[in-house]
Amino acid sequence: MATLAQVAQVAGVSPSTVSYVLSGKRAISAPTRERVQQAIEALGYHPNAGARALAGKRSQIIALVVPLRTDVYVPVMMEIALAVTTAARRHGYDVLLLTNDEGPDGLRRVVGSGLAEGVILMDVQLDDPRIAVLQRTGTRAALIGLPADPSGLVCVDHDFARAGALCAEHLAELGHRDVAFIGCAPAVYRRHTGYAERTIAGFQEAARDSGLRVVHRPCEGTFEATAGAFAGILADVPETTGFVVQNEGCIGPLLSLLRASGRAVPEDASVVALCPEQLAEQHEPRLTAVTGPARELGDRAAELLMSQLHGRGGEEVALLRPVLTARGSSGPAKGPRPR
Amino acid sequence: MATLAQVAQVAGVSPSTVSYVLSGKRAISAPTRERVQQAIEALGYHPNAGARALAGKRSQIIALVVPLRTDVYVPVMMEIALAVTTAARRHGYDVLLLTNDEGPDGLRRVVGSGLAEGVILMDVQLDDPRIAVLQRTGTRAALIGLPADPSGLVCVDHDFARAGALCAEHLAELGHRDVAFIGCAPAVYRRHTGYAERTIAGFQEAARDSGLRVVHRPCEGTFEATAGAFAGILADVPETTGFVVQNEGCIGPLLSLLRASGRAVPEDASVVALCPEQLAEQHEPRLTAVTGPARELGDRAAELLMSQLHGRGGEEVALLRPVLTARGSSGPAKGPRPR
């Protein structure tokens, strides 16, 4: 493979000139630049990445750490990952794919070796152990997800409180008065996973402002659990006409249960889901859903990391606005059902 | 950050000794090895990736090229990607994530710069333009998917012919005599996309051996197209009791159409799908399905690439055996329906 020195020889200039043509870090006369470009072309020259990283102290690589356990909806993860690499390429960076099975050591390795200049962490937990590593090593990073203490960190996440609020506002506007929020698994709340609590908090605040009466039931994503929650809700508040679901596993069961109980959707009961578009489109009827912009999550994370690598920016929490897409599962509230 | 030279100094040995302790390429006495290890530990030393790549001419990185167009079922792509990185890590390699929007130039860049030692291409097409680049640059590679001319290449793919055969054999064993194969979109066959043709060929051969009568209808993945194909099949062969679907978009419509025509699944009609497990589990009833092992696809591709990077192996086409998982959608054939 051709080297910079060979290019210089062919172009009849010194190696440093070639280097400067490439980096643009000093003025080069048009004719020499031209000759160098041609030599590069002719030799099919590509600067050696290793040498570049060694001499320049920058690898032009960032690491993207994806979770192994498929807790997140997989297509969404993929969308984020692709958005990250696309954004990184815009800045001349490549992306190293790390899984979490190496644990925090994987991070140490890639930043300690200078392989990656910075890191993007997906699916960050409230008390994520990787954060300590980042801080101890002074690693530039952007987190996707909001940890318990984001001070000093750069984070991007969905605005879950706003997502919850959108659900409440939508149902209120349709004239619903009694609504049920079928939430995440109890364990998720106990773990204080952040997003679950932020969502219900936003929902309840907006519900209060709109005069909605709310029943909140955490729920496992199984048919049995959903059936239990459903029965409980109707026992407590038989007039319930609005349902919000956050646990994806409860969506199918809930629709079945509504049907089985003789409630037509959206005529007798409205359903709003907190889930990705693809899932919302998959049900019958299509679900009115609140979705966060997955692509933008990746894009923003990458951009924020790039800023840091260029010495700009610092501590920042970016909450991305979710959007509610009205589909077939929500409609105007009916009067109370006869007991 | 600590350097090898500093480690050497702390350990009281020469730099080369440290290097050899790390690489294991020459015998080191237990005591010196011990001292070096401790110095490494104490300094938190990580070998510099750039320097290593430069001096050793090996980056310990492979590139994984994922398709941008989400033609393939996304969770399957992700599974493959994760399997690749996991396998690569076993061999001390990291994975660079490339999207296809740079086109073949992306390949030139990462191999030309010595960034990646080898490449894994996902979703390889019959006449994939990237293959020419690989050959011209002499790049070590493993392809996931089978191109028209795999000579000189290392490829991994599902054994689609076997997948087709499994469907036929399963239906034959259940006593079905007349079966319909609802295939890929006509354009896919016209494009000679390989897998579609291999599947139907395997299906037809096995059907012949089992004495099955076959109707093959290519079909777009829409409800309307499926309805048309369905009507056509029943018009041609009203006694059809077995259905095989390859186009994922036809699965839902087919189930609806069977129900609407008064055919119970699996009592009156059996359905076998060629699709990922996750999709098969998503329908009611759960679908008997033939699935290729996605994880293994990634794992094998990575292993085959590693072999090449270590000077072993060469031209090879590995076809992975698909498996049929019987679920609720297939059962014993009934006698012919009354006309």
Add this chain to the structure above:
DNA sequence: TTGTATGCGTTATCAC
């Protein structure tokens, strides 16, 4: 079993 010396291909500092 260990040490010495050279080169890998760039970047960047100095000099002209």
Add this chain to the structure above:
DNA sequence: GTGATAACGCATACAA
């Protein structure tokens, strides 16, 4: 506007 040249941190051929 351009050319020498010294790092950069490691691997390895050569010595001892």
